[in-house]
Amino acid sequence: MKKILISLLFLIILTACVSTRYSYYPVSSYGIKKVSISVGLANAEDENSHIDYIWVYDERSKITNHHKVRILSQTIKIVDNKNKEYLIKNNPDDDGNIFLYKQGVVITDDFKAYIGKVQLDDGTIIDIPPLSFKKTVYVERYSVISDTINAGGSGKEIFSGTVEDYKKQKK
Numbered sequence: 001m002k003k004i005l006i007s008l009l010f011l012i013i014l015t016a017c018v019s020t021r022y023s024y025y026p027v028s029s030y031g032i033k034k035v036s037i038s039v040g041l042a043n044a045e046d047e048n049s050h051i052d053y054i055w056v057y058d059e060r061s062k063i064t065n066h067h068k069v070r071i072l073s074q075t076i077k078i079v080d081n082k083n084k085e086y087l088i089k090n091n092p093d094d095d096g097n098i099f100l101y102k103q104g105v106v107i108t109d110d111f112k113a114y115i116g117k118v119q120l121d122d123g124t125i126i127d128i129p130p131l132s133f134k135k136t137v138y139v140e141r142y143s144v145i146s147d148t149i150n151a152g153g154s155g156k157e158i159f160s161g162t163v164e165d166y167k168k169q170k171k
Contacts, residue, residue, distance in 0.1 A: 017142045022047055022163070024111075024133040032126055034059055035069065035118065039133060042101065047137070047163065051107045056096035056118050056128070069096030072125070073116035081109045110134050135163045 024039035036057045043049040054076075058067035076088040076098050086105045088098055096118070100107060115128045139158040159166050 018158070019045075019140045019142060020047075021045060021138045022049065023136050023138070024051070025136055027132040027134050032128065034120065034124065035126060035128070037115075037128070037131065047135075048108055050101055051105075051111075052099070052101050054098040054100065054113060054115070056098075056115065058096070058120055060120075068121045070119045070121075071096060071098065071115065071117075072119055076116070077114040078105060078107065079112040079114075080107055081111060136161060137163050137166050139166070 021044045022041060023044060024041075026037060036059055038055050038057065040052045040055060041049045042052045056069050056071060058069050061067045070092050071090050071094075072092070074090055076090055078086040078088060078100065080086070086100075086107075088100060088103055088105060090098065098113075098115070110133060112130055112132045114130045117125055117127050119125050138160045141156050141158055159169065
């Protein structure tokens with residue numbers, strides 16, 4: 001009985017939960033400090049999840065003071081990693097959101113986006129250059145016991161980078 005209790009205790013202590021989150025980021029800095037561009041996935045925990053939307057966000061926005069972004073282009077061009085082109089109809093009232101999946105476009109890998117000009121609510125017009133997006137992964141390990149003992153320090157980063165680099169590291 002004592003061996004079983006000790007084994008269970010070691011199992012609980014050594015057992016860790018691993019959290020994996022996928023996202024997309026532009027490959028290079030687009031040199032525009034007034035806006036941020038991010039991608040929303042249908043399921044950020046699934047490597048094969050499709051892109052739901054692209055979001056152009058005004059960096060001046062705060063929780064209590066949202067600044068709107070209006071995408072001026074009527075269509076947004078998306079080119080997937082197989083060089084297939086998609087034209088996405090833009091709704092200027094979508095506050096900087098470009099909804100791909102709603103228009104039947106399923107992208108699950110790296111891609112290039114041609115967004116064009118956007119207008120901030122202060123009238124500033126910004127021309128966003130074509131952006132290449134790479135799928136990235138953030139892997140973190142959590143342990144109930146060690147996180148409780150080490151109060152305030154939750155999780156340990158295992159990897160943060162492109163999916164391609166993560167697969168190379170795992171080999």
